[in-house]
Amino acid sequence: MGDNYYNEGNISYPCASWAPVVGFMGAAVAVVFANLGGAYGTAKAGQGMMAMGIRSPDLLMKNIIPVVMAGVLGIYGLIVSVILNGKFTSPVPGTGFSTYSQYSAFAHLAAGLCCGLCSLASGLAIGIAADAGTRAVGAQSAMAASWKKMGFTGDAGGQANSSGDALFVGTVLIQVFAGNLGLYGLIAALILSQMDYSCEQNN
16 A cells, blocks of 8 residues: 555545445444334234134235335335445545545434334234234134124124224234334435545545
8 A cells, every 4th residue: 555555645544444334334323123024014014914814814915015014114224234335435446535425324224223223123014914914814804704604694793794894904904004104214224325525635
């Protein structure tokens, strides 16, 4: 790198040498936390689906929506990480002068945390709601079938003629609003990722 590497002119306090570490952490936490949320949501929703499928296997594919919604959360983290990767700048060859600023580093860390933690919270909400919702839809469908097999033709508390559609719609709405949490974090992360400042060696 030559004798000029440690010259005072090659040191920029707004663009410290440790700043890229903070920026890379932003890209990492976006992917890691988003995938943690997606993994939990998928596992928890799948657990409820399998329990429901024992009594109502015909409703299995109908209730696969939460698994898809939880899987999308990991894509949010990947999108933010790829965008942040394009914002990183390498030091100037020869002198090692850093052009990536602390301002950019903290903005990118905030972007990664917004996306990652919001997606994690969304995954937790989707998983818990889907587990309870799919079990309830399956139980209602099985109960309605039991009433019909026993020959009840009256209302029977609304169970004999119930197809579970009202409960299914309510479950889907809960999961949609839970999934919006990750989308809010993605939007905030995209805005934060556009905030950057770079240094020039002659400054």
